[in-house]
Amino acid sequence: MSEREVGFQHGLTNYGDRDFSLYLRRSFAQSMGYSQEMLAKPVIGIAYTGSGFNNCHRHFPELLDAVKRGVLAAGALPVEFPTISLGEVFLSPTSLKYRNLMSMDTEEMVRAQPMDAVVLMGGCDKTVPAQLMGAVSAGRPAIMLIAGPMMTGRHRGEKLGACTDCRRFWARYRAGDIDKTEISTVEGRLATTAGTCAVMGTASTMACIAEALGLILPGTAAIPAVHADRLRAAEATGAAAVRLIGSKLTPERIVNAKSVENALRVLLALGGSTNAVIHLTAIAGRAGVNVSLEQLNKLSSTTPVLVNLKPVGNGYMEDFFAAGGMGSLLRELKDLLHLDCMTVTGETLGERFSAEIETYVDRNIIAARKEPLEPQGGLVALFGNIAPKGAILKRSAADAKLFEHEGKAVVFSSLADLAKRIDDPALEVEAHDILVLQNAGPNAPEAMPEAGYLPIPKKLAAKGVKDMIRVSDARMSGTAFGTIVLHVTPDAASGGPLGLVRNGDRIKLSVKEHRIDLLVDDAELKRRAAVVKPAAEKPERGYARLYAQEILGADQGCDFAFLKPRSSSRG
Ligand code: FES
Secondary structure, eight states: OOTTOOGGGTTOOOSSOHHHHHHHHHHHHHTTTOOHHHHTSOEEEEEEOOOTTOGGGTTHHHHHHHHHHHHHHTTOEEEEEEOOOOOGGGOSSOTHHHHHHHHHHHHHHHHHSOOSEEEEEEOSTTHHHHHHHHHHHHOSOEEEEEOOBOOOEEETTEEEOTTHHHHHHHHHHHTTSSOHHHHHHHHTTSOOSSSBOSSSSHHHHHHHHHHHHTOSOTTOTTSOTTSHHHHHHHHHHHHHHHHTTTOSOOHHHHSSHHHHHHHHHHHHHHTOOTHHHHHHHHHHHHTTOOOOHHHHHHHHTTOOBOBOBTTTSSBOHHHHHHTTHHHHHHHHTGGGSOTTOBOTTSSBHHHHHHHOOOOOOOTTTBOOTTSOSBSSOSEEEEBSSSOTTOEEEEGGGSOGGGSEEEEEEEEEOSHHHHHHHTTOTTOOOOTTSEEEEOSOSTTSTTOSOSOOSOOOOHHHHTTTOOOOEEEESSOOOTTOOSSEEEOOSSOGGGTOGGGGOOTTOEEEEETTTTEEEEOSOHHHHHHHHHTOOOOOOOOSSHHHHHHHHHBOOGGGTTOBGGGSOSSOOOO
16 A cells, blocks of 8 residues: 555556546446535544444444544545344354354455555444454554443333343242243343443443453543443544554554463453453464463453443443543553553553543442452463363352362263253252253354353252353353363364263362363373264355354454464564
């Protein structure tokens, strides 16, 4: 790209005659009613992900107007373009399968179309990691605008927020505690406004991580979707994108070893979603930065949990915003953070603190460092002969009484097997057993669904059992809770030892020692491995085939092998 290129001059279609190419492009652009004056301006692309299949982005038309206002007022031409949008609950088999496709769409459209900088509009769950992965790989100046969280609903005087309360009420319904009429009423009261899930689930965690990385405007991660401040943030984001024109401050430079460490600290202090470990690993990986689970454990031992939001605590995202939001949290963590990290505004993280005027903190929601909710981080990585490359436990959402436990494995070989037998009255299971789900990892046909939150077998739920140790290669929704060991790597479908667990085996969990072990000797495991049937044939064509060929393990963020940069880890 030569320096004199501006706006529509970028990346001309090649007909072998540059002037003709420009003339042709301008004539077609004029068909959209732009004046010559507008066509001469720099262009801010807006990656737009409004979709009828994405309830969380319902307010995007209004936000788009505000972004455009900001761009125009700052002197550039805003041009939106559609990309894939991933509405979490509308995708089969799972939205994760399409995260990498959306990242490819974003990367290629940002690079292929004529723009000087881009605003990425995302929010629902996988959309933020997909856009950030794409932006890091595209290497163009970029800034993100987050959708913002939903407001809570009300049911019989109680606040309801998707989706922790979805699960809580469903568990009550399964246990026979509430009837069909009430669960149907609750269904209409869980998600009542535009915006992302109202708790510290994956979407909210990723919004906070985007702010910790320095890729959105300061103080904007937690603004509710329907708040007027969200529109002001959109306008300011449009203006900030114009200031990025010509800047060398591109996402692959903002995402580096130090900013990724800051993001991990934030994730741990939030008691954030386990999914965020996968997504942050993938985003960092695109910038050539390696995230290891050993590093996560090291940081976890020195990062307290400070944020009291569901599913770990009591509040909702609207409370986090009112309590001071990310500014307050980052100030609490200040001495643990790399303050010299550059942010998308051109300021360092440290300079952000000196610019802040509002320093109010609601201590019911954001605890002080000297009085943390938990002295250690919300997530811990486990290793052992079941999980040689690691597994994740969200200890802040788990029952500490189960942290040092040995129990008998009750094994489900697939999601279909789980669905068939979990509520069978003949299922031999006790509350102190360990439920194991196999073949639900990234290499399984279901593409690592959020099935790690195995339901408590109905006959135990009816007796009041609320939690059990559950082990799988699946993921768990960021809004779920329980003593749940996830992301066991390598996964069973790629030949990992999780697939060798059999009913009645003993499994030992020790959170203190960061271990999860199958108490079966190596010779027996070798015997079992020798008779394991080969994995099912790979799909014949299309994206499913690409996915099956290229998908990496959870330890590498479930990115595609060919999308990782060729160069090795950098600082
Ligand atoms: Fe969109 Fe939860 S469904 S964030």
